[in-house]
Amino acid sequence: MQTTAQPPAELQRIALLVEAELLQLGEFLALLDREEAVLIKGDTDALLAIANEKNERYRQLQRLTDERSRLLGRAALTSADAAMRTLFGNLPRVLVRWDELVSAARQARDRNALNGKLILERMAGNQAALSILLSAANHPQLYDADGLSKPTGGGRMLGSA
Template sequence: MRAPSPADLQRLALLIEAEAIQLREFVALLEREEALLVAGDTDALLTLTKDKTDRYRQLQRLADDKALHLGRLGRSNADASIRELCAGLPRVLARWDEVLELARNARERNTLNGKLITERMQHNQAALSVLLSAANHPQLYDAAGQTRPTGGGRILGSA
């Protein structure tokens, strides 16, 4: 394990700052996703899904870069390692605390949105089941609005 140079610490600080910015934007996307799920706006959800996937990939690249940088310094990609390296950098530690809080917030919102999606899918499945059931047992009405039994008539195209 080598002692980090000022450039190493600056690189780590920049990665943490970039991660905080990306996480703030990711949480904002999750908040929009929640609102769209509640509103049932599926068209807007499709557009948002692409943005969410792109943002997630950017966050993953940043996390990978940070892990690689810490590995080069002989440190693990863990909270304790970052706190040790940034012990004399209170602003960087504050930003790191923000990253951890944003990550918790994102995880909670993503879990909630997953539950909302599951609820929506169950509702849609129930509605689809009702429609399919009705399609298999059509009720025909006479001129007076009374139901009448199906079948028993001549099949079209038969003699």
């Protein structure tokens, strides 16, 4: 893999982007924790606000990742991990932060998948309840507006002439 020498300012910019991504991912993980708690609690009203915040955090993370990828592309490095190890091989603190970033990204992926499963379970429960309600709507009412039982039959009694 051939690389062009990176100017020190660009190396510093990449290292700062790693720090910024790590901070953003930490906040994203905290948001995923909140989302999980809300899902477990069943507080569906809070989910919309969390979903909006989650989308905004994702966009911020994506901008940082795109900028880092652009800078790495200038060095003709295609794999982010290999590029970081090539560029910062002599700066172990940057590599430690990079490893933390990779680990946090995996955690975020796994937590997001777990929350997705919780959402699907919640939706399945809601769908079952809705099916029961819709099924009940097809049966005649057993009570009138005053709460008194209504006869379900109408017409003649069996055996009468």
